[in-house]
Amino acid sequence: MTFDELKEYLAANFADDLTLLDTGRHEPVYEVKAEKLVTVCRRLREDETLKFDFFCNLGGVDTGERMEAVYSLASYSKKIRVDLKVILPHEKAEIDSVQEVWPAANWYERELWELYGVHVKNHGNLTRFLLPDDWDQGFPMRKDWDAPDFIRMPEL
Amino acid sequence: MADLRTEEFTVNMGPHHPSTHGVCRLVLTLNGEKIIKIEPVIGYLHRALEKICENRTYAQCIPIMDRFEYVTAMSCNYLFSNAAEKLAGIEVPERAEYLRVIMLELNRIASHLIFYGVTAMDIGALTPFLYGLRERELIIDLFEMTCGQRLTYNYIRVGGVSRDIPAEFEPKCREAIKIIREKLIDYEGLLNENPIWLVRNKGIGVLPPELGIAYGVSGPVLRASGVKYDIRKDDPYSIYDRFDFQIPTRENGDCYDRYLLRLDEIKQSLNIVEQALDALPEGDIKAKVSPNFKPPAGEVYSRVENSRGELGVYIQSDGGKKPLRVKMRGGSYNQLQVLPHIGTNCLVADLVAIFASLDVILPEVDR
Numbered sequence A: 001m002t003f004d005e006l007k008e009y010l011a012a013n014f015a016d017d018l019t020l021l022d023t024g025r026h027e028p029v030y031e032v033k034a035e036k037l038v039t040v041c042r043r044l045r046e047d048e049t050l051k052f053d054f055f056c057n058l059g060g061v062d063t064g065e066r067m068e069a070v071y072s073l074a075s076y077s078k079k080i081r082v083d084l085k086v087i088l089p090h091e092k093a094e095i096d097s098v099q100e101v102w103p104a105a106n107w108y109e110r111e112l113w114e115l116y117g118v119h120v121k122n123h124g125n126l127t128r129f130l131l132p133d134d135w136d137q138g139f140p141m142r143k144d145w146d147a148p149d150f151i152r153m154p155e156l
Numbered sequence B: 001m002a003d004l005r006t007e008e009f010t011v012n013m014g015p016h017h018p019s020t021h022g023v024c025r026l027v028l029t030l031n032g033e034k035i036i037k038i039e040p041v042i043g044y045l046h047r048a049l050e051k052i053c054e055n056r057t058y059a060q061c062i063p064i065m066d067r068f069e070y071v072t073a074m075s076c077n078y079l080f081s082n083a084a085e086k087l088a089g090i091e092v093p094e095r096a097e098y099l100r101v102i103m104l105e106l107n108r109i110a111s112h113l114i115f116y117g118v119t120a121m122d123i124g125a126l127t128p129f130l131y132g133l134r135e136r137e138l139i140i141d142l143f144e145m146t147c148g149q150r151l152t153y154n155y156i157r158v159g160g161v162s163r164d165i166p167a168e169f170e171p172k173c174r175e176a177i178k179i180i181r182e183k184l185i186d187y188e189g190l191l192n193e194n195p196i197w198l199v200r201n202k203g204i205g206v207l208p209p210e211l212g213i214a215y216g217v218s219g220p221v222l223r224a225s226g227v228k229y230d231i232r233k234d235d236p237y238s239i240y241d242r243f244d245f246q247i248p249t250r251e252n253g254d255c256y257d258r259y260l261l262r263l264d265e266i267k268q269s270l271n272i273v274e275q276a277l278d279a280l281p282e283g284d285i286k287a288k289v290s291p292n293f294k295p296p297a298g299e300v301y302s303r304v305e306n307s308r309g310e311l312g313v314y315i316q317s318d319g320g321k322k323p324l325r326v327k328m329r330g331g332s333y334n335q336l337q338v339l340p341h342i343g344t345n346c347l348v349a350d351l352v353a354i355f356a357s358l359d360v361i362l363p364e365v366d367r
Helices: A002-012 A036-044 A104-116 B049-054 B060-064 B070-088 B095-123 B129-145 B170-193 B193-202 B209-214 B255-281 B331-343 B348-358 B362-366
Strands: A019-021 A030-033 A052-060 A066-074 A081-089 A094-096 A119-121 B009-013 B027-031 B034-041 B298-304 B311-315 B325-329
Touching: A002 A019, A030 B193, A036 A081, A036 A094, A052 A104, A052 B298, A052 B311, A081 A094, A081 B298, A104 A119, A104 B331, A119 B049, B009 B348, B027 B298, B034 B331, B034 B348, B049 B060, B049 B325, B060 B070, B060 B298, B060 B325, B070 B095, B070 B129, B070 B255, B070 B298, B070 B311, B095 B129, B095 B170, B095 B255, B129 B170, B170 B255, B193 B255, B193 B348, B209 B331, B209 B348, B311 B331, B331 B362
Parallel strands: A030 A081, A094 A119
Antiparallel strands: A019 A030, A052 A066, A066 A081, B009 B027, B027 B034, B298 B311, B311 B325
């Protein structure tokens, strides 16, 4: 399935849930509303034509004004790939866990919580992970966070 | 004996255990010598590479990627360059693509040779370690004569490669291929039918394909469970669609199959290197790219087939000369996540074999 066919299929079957974002010429990125995330993910995984059963990646993004969670999905059998994006408020962001769809999401969601402060609902194990156990200095991947001994490189 | 008191106890395996290939702590709950529960504790090697990348230009990020997965640093170099090229729409010259494929495949072989050595050493056989590192040295010498580095290459750059191969590269490379092909027969003779090796590996740590898929496992570990999934074929990047090679798979998904599969992959990679050397065209090795180039705002998730599964990077650009966000994804991350599921109900000694056969390296997990 080519990207154009994938776009057509998603436009025909997921029109209510997925909004195509304009990101130029790359692989399609769709926006999903946070409250629909788990249902849409389950449908994408169980759809016979798509079968998005490979959870590749989940990355948080802090753009300065808002938080984003970007899910990269692929299919083991159908040779297709898609990105889903959930846009969240900058403060008190909350997102549902997709572990019931892909168990692989567990560690990625822990990381999202730990480094960006996005609370993951129904996760079950939001404990310190990459950072030290006694870490109390906030969420280091946020744009407004600088380490005390952080030296900015000179502008070229 | 009726009043014999038994209790479960907890043991730390690591963080400095020699068989954890880096600094990983496994908290084991044991009943006798049987493992009831495994809890991996990671983060000892967290160097905040993603945060560092946000403060650097795209060209400056590439040496950082070397430290992400240092056993196959070429893949990481390629991965980031490829993602940045997709973002900025840069065309790579033909010769550079061939050089990249040669380096990627040589690096895959070097990585599998390390696997061969350290896996056997974890289980108690020292000779394979010496064999594996001896042949790996031939490949490392090739890298050294090309880019001056033996581990962190910084060779594949945005737009091409940093320098052309020297004149003596091709004969030395062909010689190395010939030697490794011959030595592979020794390798197989040493372990394939070795009774100790069979007892320690056959039927140990079976990963059912459904479990692997649920936990996002990829690469040789998943192919040893019978799922034929290789990004070089299923989502081709660079010029892999021009080469004739097979994707080996195995059925049982145990430690032994994972070992056999990696030896099969070395043979396929040798074929690819040979084909690429035969077809290597003349021409430029680098497109003209400003060191401070600014890709347009956008985002890309790029992925390559590494010796440890899918290696991916997500880059978001806001139109500036530094990336807004770089998220790295390594195959080891998912393989370590699935370890508690395949490692329970086995013996502590078997856990060493399972951990080794998953070929996890920790810098890739912790970043």
